[in-house]
Amino acid sequence: MRKRSRRRKKRIPLMPLFFIALSGSIGWYYLESLEGVIASIVLYYILLIGFKIWRKSRRTAKLRKSGIREVDIMKGEEFERFLGELFKRRGFKVSYTATSGDYGADLILKDGQDVIAVQAKRYSSTVGVKAVQEIIGAVKMYNATEAWVVTNSHFTRQAEKLADINDVYLIERDELIDMILNKR
CATH class of the missing domain: 1.10.287 (Helix Hairpins)
Incomplete structure (x- = not known):
């Protein structure tokens, strides 16, 4: 009924x-x-x-x-906004996708002719293959020239291998800390 x-x-x-x-x-x-x-x-x-x-x-x-300690306690949407501000300060034009039905991309960065689809993963454990698979699907959806996955954690070996095969750029914790410190 x-x-x-x-x-x-x-x-x-x-x-x-x-x-x-x-x-x-x-x-x-x-x-x-x-x-x-x-x-x-x-x-x-x-x-x-x-x-x-x-x-x-x-x-x-x-x-x-915000520093890495604040990032570690952010919610997912806050982390996306944080990355948007970080990339804006690095000279990118940033647009945000919808929170649901985003086809695997959370941010779309534009730098001249380049369009970069970014998947943001704020995790307390390692990020697996699924994040890389999601961003690979988003590349065609957003007509992106590059795909990035950014995390406050680290990636599994399988995720690194899949990213390497599909030319997905992975930004993990150490590089994210460098980005935060270099662009205050």
Whole structure:
């Protein structure tokens, strides 16, 4: 038997509406005019956008200051963002793929005519053949000229052999540490 799926009612987020109403009320209180209400709401949005930009820049700065110890405790998506910032500082144009259905690539790097598909693996154990297989499949999907697998750990012998046969560049822990230290 099939279970019926319940349709959820779309909820209107009340907090933003509350702050808009509050800022409009403040504008009315001080200026007692419609222009005061509008000016107050516009000021609210300017402050909100400024706060979001500041918060994003703080998050980016935190990623840039991360070392290998911080990398070791990151989640997978944080590690991808960290690598994106690291490669941006090295002169690449970075784009991120979707978190699911990414066809094996987490980052796409562009450097002139070169397109590099990158698989990011933040592991506490060694990285196996599967990561290399995934990035090999991503090369054609993204029309990449190169394929890289980057990890904070090390690769198994089988992964190294498969990467060597398929011209996949492997960046393991020691080289990642060098990249972090050389590009602060």
